[in-house]
Amino acid sequence: MVRVLSRHLIKLNLSNLSRHYHSNHLQLQQQHNLSLPGSLSLFEYQRQQLQLLEAQLIYVLDRCNNLAQLKQTHAQLLRKYLDQSSFVLTKFIRVSTKLNVSIGLYPRLVFDQVRYPNPFLWTALIRGYSILGPFDESVVVYNCMRRGGIRPMSFTFSALFKACSGLFNVGLGRQLHAQVVWIGGYHDDLYVSNTLIDMYVKCGFLECGRRVFDEMGERDAISWTSLIVAYTKSRDMEAAAELFDGLPDKDMVAWTAMVTGYAQNAKPKEALKLFESMQDAGVNTDEVTLVGVMSACAQLGAGKYARWIRDVAEKAGLSPARNVVVGSALIDMYSKCGSLEEAYRVFQMMEVRNVYSYSAMIVGFAMHGRVNEAMSLFYEMGQTDIKPNKVTFIGVLTACSHTGIVQQGRQIFSNMDKDYGVAPSADHYACMVDLLGRAGHLEEAYELVKTMSVEPHGGVWGALLGACRIYKNPEMAEVAAKHLFELDPNDIGNYVLLSNIYALAGKWDDVSRIRKLIRTRGLKKNPGCSLVEAKDGVIHEFFAGDMTHPKSKEIKEALEELLQTLRLEGYKPILSSVVHNLSDEEKERLLKTHSEKLALVFGLLTTSPGSVITIVKNLRICEDCHIVICGASKVTGREIVVRDNMRFHHFHDGVCSCGDFW
DNA sequence: CTAGGGTTAG
Numbered sequence: 001m002v003r004v005l006s007r008h009l010i011k012l013n014l015s016n017l018s019r020h021y022h023s024n025h026l027q028l029q030q031q032h033n034l035s036l037p038g039s040l041s042l043f044e045y046q047r048q049q050l051q052l053l054e055a056q057l058i059y060v061l062d063r064c065n066n067l068a069q070l071k072q073t074h075a076q077l078l079r080k081y082l083d084q085s086s087f088v089l090t091k092f093i094r095v096s097t098k099l100n101v102s103i104g105l106y107p108r109l110v111f112d113q114v115r116y117p118n119p120f121l122w123t124a125l126i127r128g129y130s131i132l133g134p135f136d137e138s139v140v141v142y143n144c145m146r147r148g149g150i151r152p153m154s155f156t157f158s159a160l161f162k163a164c165s166g167l168f169n170v171g172l173g174r175q176l177h178a179q180v181v182w183i184g185g186y187h188d189d190l191y192v193s194n195t196l197i198d199m200y201v202k203c204g205f206l207e208c209g210r211r212v213f214d215e216m217g218e219r220d221a222i223s224w225t226s227l228i229v230a231y232t233k234s235r236d237m238e239a240a241a242e243l244f245d246g247l248p249d250k251d252m253v254a255w256t257a258m259v260t261g262y263a264q265n266a267k268p269k270e271a272l273k274l275f276e277s278m279q280d281a282g283v284n285t286d287e288v289t290l291v292g293v294m295s296a297c298a299q300l301g302a303g304k305y306a307r308w309i310r311d312v313a314e315k316a317g318l319s320p321a322r323n324v325v326v327g328s329a330l331i332d333m334y335s336k337c338g339s340l341e342e343a344y345r346v347f348q349m350m351e352v353r354n355v356y357s358y359s360a361m362i363v364g365f366a367m368h369g370r371v372n373e374a375m376s377l378f379y380e381m382g383q384t385d386i387k388p389n390k391v392t393f394i395g396v397l398t399a400c401s402h403t404g405i406v407q408q409g410r411q412i413f414s415n416m417d418k419d420y421g422v423a424p425s426a427d428h429y430a431c432m433v434d435l436l437g438r439a440g441h442l443e444e445a446y447e448l449v450k451t452m453s454v455e456p457h458g459g460v461w462g463a464l465l466g467a468c469r470i471y472k473n474p475e476m477a478e479v480a481a482k483h484l485f486e487l488d489p490n491d492i493g494n495y496v497l498l499s500n501i502y503a504l505a506g507k508w509d510d511v512s513r514i515r516k517l518i519r520t521r522g523l524k525k526n527p528g529c530s531l532v533e534a535k536d537g538v539i540h541e542f543f544a545g546d547m548t549h550p551k552s553k554e555i556k557e558a559l560e561e562l563l564q565t566l567r568l569e570g571y572k573p574i575l576s577s578v579v580h581n582l583s584d585e586e587k588e589r590l591l592k593t594h595s596e597k598l599a600l601v602f603g604l605l606t607t608s609p610g611s612v613i614t615i616v617k618n619l620r621i622c623e624d625c626h627i628v629i630c631g632a633s634k635v636t637g638r639e640i641v642v643r644d645n646m647r648f649h650h651f652h653d654g655v656c657s658c659g660d661f662w
Numbered sequence: 663c664t665a666g667g668g669t670t671a672g
Binding site: 294 | 668
């Protein structure tokens with residue numbers, strides 16, 4: 001028997017892939033229980049032979065890695081022997097889907113040759129369209145299937161719901177939801193219900209998803225997680241947490257969803273705390289979990305945590321050398337925590353890099369004002385076959401703008417479409433307006449906005465408004481602000497910026513007009529807040545004017561002492577950094593309550609002399625604080641790193657890496 | 663089969 005089959009296989013002139021199969025066919029025979037008894041009928045023999053061939057084809061198909069191999073397999077084997085085997089063709093379409101082979105072309109041609117497709121084959125096609133698109137084709141195929149009198153399977157509905165999410169068409173989803181019951185009778189099917197929840201929440205109908213969830217007789221972790229994610233995406237962390245607490249068997253995905261949810265909702269402390277509980281609960285960690293945690297850590301800029309997370313990753317066998325995702329996330333985390341050197345070390349040790357790794361590194365260099373490194377990395381990237389994308393260009397352009405390299409920025413901006421096929425988006429225009437405006441080319445920046453190829457968004461006008469602040473141009477500021485108040489009426493930052501511009505120009509009437517506007521629109525100013533790490537890695541938070549920290553008294557005294565030293569060196573408070581119409585004494589008093597000053601002094605008081613003090617601030621650093629920290633780095637000999645909402649400032653011996661251009 | 667994810671921004 002073995003010999004008969006072997007001869008048969010050789011006769012088929014099999015490809016390399018199937019020769020590999022050949023060596024395994026003995027094992028396969030055992031799996032399929034193909035030992036041949038003496039008195040086997042011819043029919044039975046043929047049936048078994050067919051079964052073996054099917055198994056062989058599945059084996060070959062499973063090992064196809066591209067369209068060419070798929071076509072070869074089809075040409076050699078399918079057409080000759082098994083074009084009518086729905087079993088094999090279903091596999092064929094599934095493999096095509098997995099390999100991203102456009103369903104509309106080759107797989108569809110194969111499908112259309114089949115005279116009597118079975119429900120599995122129909123479903124595979126629908127599923128293919130629902131994953132690769134065009135999504136509406138799923139529905140077209142489904143209708144054909146119904147007209148052919150084929151009863152849909154539960155998988156069929158799942159695929160269709162996926163297509164509905166892709167189409168963002170809840171109406172269609174509802175129609176199909178009704179059919180689940182009266183055509184399929186699948187209303188108790190866990191799998192169908194889970195995809196149904198997902199469809200509703202992806203279409204933005206969270207409450208409908210919730211209703212399905214509430215009415216389910218049986219739920220699994222997937223049902224819970226779908227809903228948890230929906231709540232985190234709609235920024236309702238309370239609801240998400242409530243669900244999460246009620247989930248009896250929390251698996252890694254559920255934990256990750258929650259951790260990532262906190263990170264994405266600007267609650268990094270909660271994210272890190274939850275990750276710690278996740279570790280305590282003995283749940284595994286994979287790269288997806290790490291991406292969320294690292295993003296949280298990057299937001300906080302917490303150095304101690306960063307090192308701990310790195311350890312966790314290494315212990316989980318996720319090393320940046322081997323894993324691109326982990327590597328790229330690490331680069332981002334380290335550079336946002338202030339250690340650009342560590343970030344670059346990670347970048348260098350990565351064996352595989354992709355556009356994320358390069359972009360993260362370029363953006364890292366840009367944030368730290370290292371324009372030369374950013375540029376040379378960008379050109380180095382050009383030597384690889386990794387294509388830059390829109391984010392890469394944002395990195396390159398912000399690098400230019402942080403150092404005022406106008407000419408090079410202009411050139412890259414005007415050639416990015418032609419040379420790299422990345423058409424400038426509104427974000428890129430914003431970078432460009434920032435670059436031009438910051439360098440003092442206000443008119444050119446305004447011209448650029450007026451001639452944009454895409455609609456300007458808040459970022460573009462905001463960049464112009466920022467430039468108007470630096471170059472004290474209240475007239476142009478009003479134009480920019482008018483657009484901003486229409487585009488982002490609830491963004492408090494724009495109102496504050498405009499009122500600051502008026503204040504700088506001494507237009508106090510306009511200042512109070514804007515203040516009133518803020519009040520009538522019910523907006524709240526977000527207070528300045530600075531984070532600094534104590535010796536033990538604990539992060540301390542300081543708000544502007546807040547004296548509730550236990551060490552407040554000491555901080556106040558030490559700050560007074562520091563300022564006195566600086567005054568001897570010629571420091572004078574920059575009173576214009578205070579944008580309230582107050583007496584000079586009041587202004588000076590207010591300056592001393594800025595959160596970054598409190599954080600600085602706390603750092604000086606509590607950390608060991610050789611270490612770097614890293615401060616993370618939520619708003620832009622003010623000029624007075626910049627000068628004070630500069631001076632502090634000189635008189636104390638300490639290295640001080642400040643991250644504000646724009647970029648990094650490295651203070652060393654009385655000099656800042658930004659060159660006072662920020 | 664169905665659930666979690668990456669770099670950016672004024």
